Amino acid sequence: MNREFLFIGLTIFLGLISIILAFVAIHHKKLSVAVISTSFISLFASIIFLLLAAPDVAMTEAAIGSGLTTLIFFYVLNKIKKTNA
Amino acid sequence: MEYITLGHMSLLLGISLTVIGFWGILTQKNIIKIILSFTIADAGVNIVIVSLGYVVGKTAPIIDNAVVQEAGRNVSASVVDPIPQALVLTSIVIGFGVTALMLAFAMKMFTAKKTLDINQFNELKW
Amino acid sequence: MLKNILIALVLIGFGVIFYDLFMVYEAKTELTDLAHYYAKNGANEIGGANLVTSIVVTYRGFDTLGEVTILFVAASIISFFLKLKEDEEEKVIGSKDTTELLVTASQVLVPLIFLFGVYVFMNGHLTPGGGFQGGSIIATGVALMIMANPNFKINTQIIHWIESISGVAFVFAGVLGVLLGGGFLDNTFKGLGVGEFGTLFSAGVIPIIYSFVGLKVGAEISNILNKYQKSQKSI
Amino acid sequence: MVTPIYIVATGLGVGFAIGILKKFGKNFTGALVLAALAFMTFISFQWFYGLHYGSEVATYVYTAGFKPPFSINLLMGQYESIASLMINAIGLLGGIYMFNSLKARGSDAQVVYLILIMAMNVLVMTRDIFNLFVFLEIVSIAIAGVILLEKSDRSMSAGFKYILASGIISTILLLGIVFAYYLTGTLNIDDFVGISLNTYKGGGLVIFLMMMAAILELKPFPANGWGLDLYEGADPGISAIISGASATASLFVLYKIMAFAGAEWNYYVALIGIITFVGSNFFGIVQENTRRMLGYSSIGQIGLLMVVLGFKDVLGDSTPFILFGLLISHYLAKAGLFWLSGIIKAKDLKEWSVIRKHPYFLFLMGTFVFALIGFPPFPSFFSKFNFVLLLTETGNIAWVIAILAGSMLEAIYLFRWFGYAVKSENSHIEKNKVCLHKSIPIWIMALALYGFSYYTSLSNPWSIAINFIPLAFVALLFVLDFLPVYIKNSLSILGMAYYFYLVYPQLDNMRLIFEVIFIVGGILTLIAGFAYKGTRPGFHAVALLMFAGLTAIIEAKTTLEFFFGWELMTAGSYFLIIRGKRSMTHALSYMMFSIGGAYALLAAFGISNVGQINLDLNQIGHISYLSTWAYALLILGFLTKTASVGLHIWLPGAHGEAESDVSPMVSAILLKAGVFGLVLTLIAMNGSDSQWSNLAYALGWLGAITALSGNLMAVFQEDAKRLLAYSSIGQLGYIVFALAMMTHLGWLTAFTYSINHFMYKAILFLTIGAVVLRVGTHDMYKMGGLIARMPMAFIAVLIGIIALSGVPPLSGFAGKWLFYNAVMEKGWYFQGIIIFFSGGLAFLYLWRLIHTIFLGQLKDNHRNVKDISIWFAIPVYILIGGIMVFSVRPDWVLQPLGNMLSPFFPTGQLNWDHSYAYTTLGYWSGTNVFITIVILFLIVFGILALSTRKAHKLKQFDITYSGEKPFRPETTHVAWNVFAGFYKAVWPATIPLVAKFWDYVTDFFHDGAGFTRRIYSGNGQAYMMHILYFIIITYIVIIGG
């Protein structure tokens, strides 16, 4: 039961940060900050997946959601920056 | 008290992220931001799905040898629901594909008009 | 202003809908019948320790096929969408040098990453992970290679070959299921047996198929990354 | 039998393998893709064939070697096989059509296309809800990809909007699916059907989410801006796929989800469908861009199909017939049109005139347009007919009204478009290059359409009785279109004569009269066609199409046959009218009123249909349910054809601008179809009860006012043919009035008028038309003094106007005399006086007609003009002979007519004593009056002629003119504005209120649609907002409210 409460607390904590990050992602003027925030949301989500006893999902989310997706975002940002420069 | 469970909390988080994502989709003018909002909403939905499969106090749906010895490979009493997890795997990959495609569009659209403002892409209308 | 009000109304509306959804949820203490079946018989029927893998590869293998297809379609679209014209390729800007550290790191890390990726999908039926995870790990390695040397050209041909062959193999395995087993994507090939539980060569052909999936996913994602990388070079 | 899983295996296997095979070149991969598509088509065809003919049963395909719900399974049943065949066939044909554009984008694009088609197959077959989601995503992504075949910024932004929208939709769907799993523990659709999801807590909400996603995939109005952009922005080949295949698959998805959504959803699906149908067609009318317009039409059609799905419980066994009839027509026609739009590279509707440079494409376009709107013999006709009938039968009148209104709107813009194609200026546009591989698929679609038409006609149990012989003859003439006029004309005349010979023994007297007017009249007017040279492309086929329709309504025994004929006639006459030089807009308004009228008829048939799907025409009289409405609608429908005031504005232009020999066909003959319909209706009303006197009374007033306004407007026309057209309105007003009296004498009057009007209006229109052919203008003030050049025409017109004006001794007076006796007997004095006054007005315009054309001074440019063509003179003089016979011996006509009417109106007959006709009010002998007057006339004429036998003919300008000779001949013509004085006195009555009213209606629709469609701002975000709002509002309506 204690473990359960620990998990709940962790989820609430990560959840609150995620929500704040989501606001940041949407509102921050710098796109790179926004992309990184989103990447962190994915990362926290994968931790929450672990808490929810879903290691497979956690791995996938970490690799794809916070890794590759972010990478592609940066490709695009880079391209945009180049074109503007 | 009955709402303060791991499932409820993560479900709430998932729903919140989804709504925030929708909010971003509707308010942001920058196409990249819209796509970001989409990924946020996606993440939210994924969390929702996994939380629905959570069973209080059970372990990951992997049969380790200890369990096998006890239950004769029947692990139905000890694991969480594996199906939502399988679905989420699919969903994450789909989300990646869609995001990659959207970003490709965004990049091309930017090259075409040198802007990312979605309001500028309305040559088809009425 | 009106637009903001409208947006606020939409969000409130969705808030209500999602609230209703939320209220539907009750913390579960039991598995559903379907999950129960999988938990009970999954190991016996398929022979894999990882139930998620069993479901992904076998029970819902058709979904996985679709999933691979989605990545494939997305990669194909991006491929012809971002394709550079011949003359544009000439005007490629000479990319700036990368740091020594990154180059060295990539030289050391990339083989390791590849190895890890392969391990992940080969052991998908035993441990967490599988084709998707392994594939994306491999793709990360490819990405690292590209980052380390922006002028580095992936041998596209090889990627295509890997992608193509693993894809066809997946479909072929499915068709074999029709011919030999109990239906499309019947990976157990009833006669072959499922092997000894818990070992690498257990769970029928799951490891093989999941390897194909991993290779294919890796190749597809690498393909996408490659296209993006190439698109960087043109103006 | 190849298991359907090979559709998937083939699609994916070939798709994946192309990665290796691409080095063999794009042609090879393209061919490989086509081969794969062909194999997929073969598989689904095999299943379709097997299931349809019963050699196969619906089969589940299991994957992974486990039974559902543990694994995913597919189902290949009868409907699945049809949908799959449709998808694969259009995929194959589209692949052929787009071979080059796919090739241009490389093997990757070819693969995406192949996988798109494959995935839609799975959408149809899968029985697992999550699997459905996965393949829906594949379809979405693939569509977003194939949009890019068209390399433009427009298609790019359309694609992006599409991804955004489908992203939102799939989020909703996914939420619904996982919650469904959470609640029920299964993902299998068959399980959902079994367990009734509604009984779970929150089950309704879950269904709501899934239904919303399924419905949104169908692009419901107004949350469909992204869909429209898709249609407009994509390559036309892709638009065809989206419209044909994707819509079919999405509809199937909806069908599957509806299976477990619960019956209460049917209503909402139908509601959303009807809103979509009416809404998008409403916006369609202001579109100038072809593909966007077709997009609106596609969305509208899908809306209609949703209505059918929503009513599936009400329609029962007829659902598949109706659904597939509509779907097939839409599928074939829309694909064909989109493909055409890819060959005819005209963005603007008006530029479609270039299609005339490819006459066979014009034929294809016409086929598709008529199929879309639901004209016979296309499957959509039978579907719509049954659908409306069943809906009315079950009391869903409001739905019927909405469906008909939506169809009407759709017809407006499609026919406008077709009108542009047929008529507008095309010399400035260059002919498009046509590749064979692009036109073959279109031909296949059109042929399939005709094939299905034949098939549907046979499979519809009530249409077996339809007589297809005339239609076959029409088809023959169409095929022989390359032959010169004289051959086709002789062929037509012989065919009609032979058909008349075949048919006339089967007809009762009343029908025989109309058949004589239609067929014999048709033959007579066709004789005039010999005057034309060359091949006169298209004329004979469409003229015969009209006559086929006319004879079909005569022979009709059931409402379906009647409606079938009615629509054929409308189509034929539309084509005939649009042939005129400046008749585009008039043909359109004719079509609109005709369709509106036809829909009124359809609704009426529906109402009167209670209990039996295809009512015997004679049974209409025995209806009890909403019978006032049924009669009112029937009358309204027929009044549009008789051009009663208020519904007449199409007539002057349509008849006035038609070709010389077409005007008499549409005026003297076609209008009688409306009369025939009215006769049938009134017989039914009379047969049932006398409680309809109010309706008849209103009809009487309407007839009287029509007579007055038609004649009044005719007085002020400057255009000879328009004058005659307005005169027709007036004459038909008399007939309607006389019929409305519902007495023996009244009907006798009406029939007399019908026969007379046929004869003298044919004479006048033929002669004036022939004159117009010679002098090249319709404007009367540009003619004059033609009596010197055209005595033959003059005599014909003279006889014609004497007969028309009703002056004794010619046959027109018979009508007048009967008329007054009838009016006095009935007691409808005011109406009678209005009509008498109209007669006076007729005198005004008739004099003007003959005076300004034939009398007065000859124009300089007409000095060498020849008399009318002998081919026009022959029918004219035959008809004059008819008038003379009728005048000398009216009893020969009136006595049989009276006997024919006696069963319906046994009292108040004429009594005959030799040539004397007696009524309670007076008596009259046509023969004696004729003889007396002719004798007198000849005596006086003889005296005069004798006394001036030595006179010599004066020169043209040898006249007294206020003591001087006119020095400028033009001043001798006062025909322009000749009734100025009269006009000053009566001008308030000539304000075209009705035309203004209809203009106002048009403007209202146009402006309204133009304003409202601005919700489609082109902004992807706004579109997503529409989607979310659509969901919320539906939520409030369905769950909250």
Added chain:
Amino acid sequence: MSIYYKLGYTLLGLLIVLNWGMLMSAIFRKIVARVGGRYGIPYYQPWIDLIKNLGIRTTLSHGIMFYLGPVFRFTGAVGLFLFMPVLFGNEAWANFSFQGDLVLILYFQLFGMLGMALGAGEGGHPHSAIGISRGLAQHAAIELPMTMGIIALAIQYQTLSISDIVAAQQGSVLNWSIFTNPIAGVTILLAALGAMGHSPFNLVKAPNEIPIGPPTEYHSTFLGILMSSGAILHVMEAVLFMNLLFGGASNWFEMILKTFLIYFYSVFVGVVYPRFRIEQSVAWFFKIPLLLGIIAILMYSF
């Protein structure tokens, strides 16, 4: 009675009507002249004109249609005589046993007009066309109240036969329609002003001031025939009103007296009122007479 006797009587009747018509027109012209302070023509002037005109042989022809004007006109006039009972209850003068049908009469009036219209048109003179157009327009306007009045009478007597209408008025002066149905009577009398074609409704012929209208084109024999048909028409129209409103006539004297009074009535009005323009006269008929006509019918339709 054999057909030949009948023919004889009819011809005789026609002769009487013709001469009476000519006399009346002479009287009319005399009255107008006297009112205007002139001496006027002698009473026998019409006969002189007629004989003169018939005696002249024209050498000009405008073509065949030009002939038809007078022919139609004359046929129309004589036909009117033939189809209407001039004297009531007298078999000899019953004119080919047509007891007279109102519808026939109403339409047959148009026969002559039609001929005139066509014939004058053939002349090629623009003014004749103007005259015709005015005549037709005015005629259409006159017909509306006229028909209303007549229909009102037909409703009253439930017959369309003139003979029956006359028969119904026998017995007493008070049985005349003008007394039994005064509104219809007044309507018809007002419309009759137009039908008789005197001022203020004679712009059509406009005899004096400007050379307009058909008579200016016609001459010689044509004019002779026109004159005689005009004389017959005048009488027959008066006879129509006499039959409808004033109890008909049972002998020639009564007929002459009544027609003279009717004729005089229109002459009297014509002398007093100036000429209307065509739109004025059309509008005039659409006001009071039309209103009266509506009332007349309303009285019997319920």
